[in-house]
Amino acid sequence: MAEGTPPQVPEEGRRLRHLVLQHERWRARETINLLPSENFASPQVLRYLGTDLARRYTLPLDQTLHGERVDNGYAGTRYADAIEELAARAAARLLKASFASVRPLSGHVAAMSVLAPLLPRGARYLAVQPEDGGYDGYAPGYLPAVLGHQVLPLPLHGPTHRADPEEIATLLRRERPDALVLGQSFVLFPYPLKAIVESAHEVGALVLYDASHVLGLIMGGVFQAPLDDGVDVVFGSTHKSFFGPQGGLLATRREDLFRQMDGALIWRVLDNTHLNRIAGLAQALLEMERWGSEYAPQVVRNTQALARTLDEHGFPMVGAAEGYTASHQAFFDGEALRARTGMGPAGLARRLENDGLILDLVGRVGAAEVTRLGMKETDMTALGELIQRSFRGEPVAREVRAMRQRFRSPEYC
Ligand SMILES: Cc1ncc(COP(=O)(O)O)c(C=O)c1O
Secondary structure: OOOOOOOOHHHHHHHHHHHHHHHHHHHHHHOEEOOOOOOOOOHHHHHHHOOHHHHOOOOEEEEEEOOEEEEEOOOOOHHHHHHHHHHHHHHHHHHOOOEEEOOOOOHHHHHHHHHHHHOOOOOEEEEOOHHHOOOHHHOOOOHHHHHOOEEEEOOOEOOOOEOOHHHHHHHHHHHOOOEEEEOOOOOOOOOOHHHHHHHHHHOOOEEEEEOOOOHHHHHOOOOOOOOOOOOOEEEEEOOOOOOOOOOEEEEEOOHHHHHHHHHHHHHHHEOOOOHHHHHHHHHHHHHHHHHHHHHHHHHHHHHHHHHHHHHHOOOOEOOHHHOOOOOOEEEEOHHHHHHHHOOOHHHHHHHHHOOOEEOOOOOEEEOHHHHHOOOOHHHHHHHHHHHHHHHHOOOOHHHHHHHHHHOOOOOOO
């Protein structure tokens, strides 16, 4: 640094503070979030995220060191370990599992935590690919490349991404893969799961269900119950349709698989498990146990109402004949949207962002977060009108802020 130049830290610190506060005011208070990948954690969850747990470690071990039995790498973990156990038990209850781990740090890390220990290098699995609404992480260059697996596309059909169980059975018999990975980033309807699981198990393939998007709906009992239908492992993110802090989890009824996954987590996939996140997750899981049966069906009703109202306002949506959706997301019909309005989903999202209406740029719209904030079907109709007026160029930012003010803090908690 040149002599006489004042240090940049205070200025950068002020700028940082400004940016954080601006973000907080904009996204947490002034805008309406219709992204299906996000949700709104409760004040108690946020409080736990900011506790002393945020700076601690626990490292369960099973070792003899210097002639002594060592069950943890650290002292001082008595409360932290009990918190983790409470969270894992709640996750297992909600997913109807016998074993669960809340250690994975995210949905992607949960996928690694399942795939790495259960499938050896060279293993082959079927997974939905991005062109059919699958998660990009399962495309050949990503998780399969990192973990040394070969991925084969699991085909879905039509704009609503439907699975054909006969076709999947034929594919399974022909390819005889080691596993079948279900779950999508673009998801409207449940799979015909029992039939798929049956044909996968017939050829000895494990069925692994990435529930990142639909976890809150599964836990709330409205989408499908993967473990009841014979799925071997369910895993995913905890912050999309489920309103937890950002993170991941996995669950199963099979002790052998759980031991394999749990035993491989520490030092292969991760080390620190972020104990503050786990405390926040435990709280969110307890909220889900208490309120999930009211929250989850409302999410689906709101998403259907939002899709319908958008369609009626001239934004073509896919799946009208099928009721649009049975999940927390609906899709714009991108080509029809462009033909009708002259802009695709990205252009539309950019325009609406100026008025504080936050949609994703890849064609999905979701109602999980607005449901968490207490909105109902009539509010979806009001949102549809705001979206249409914003699209027409009317300045509706003030009305969006006023609506957001009426739905300031989360319900179902
Ligand atoms: C199906 C699916 N799996 C995994 C992930 C990754 O989740 P995370 O962002 O929590 O790592 C996503 C993210 O969008 C997803 O849609």
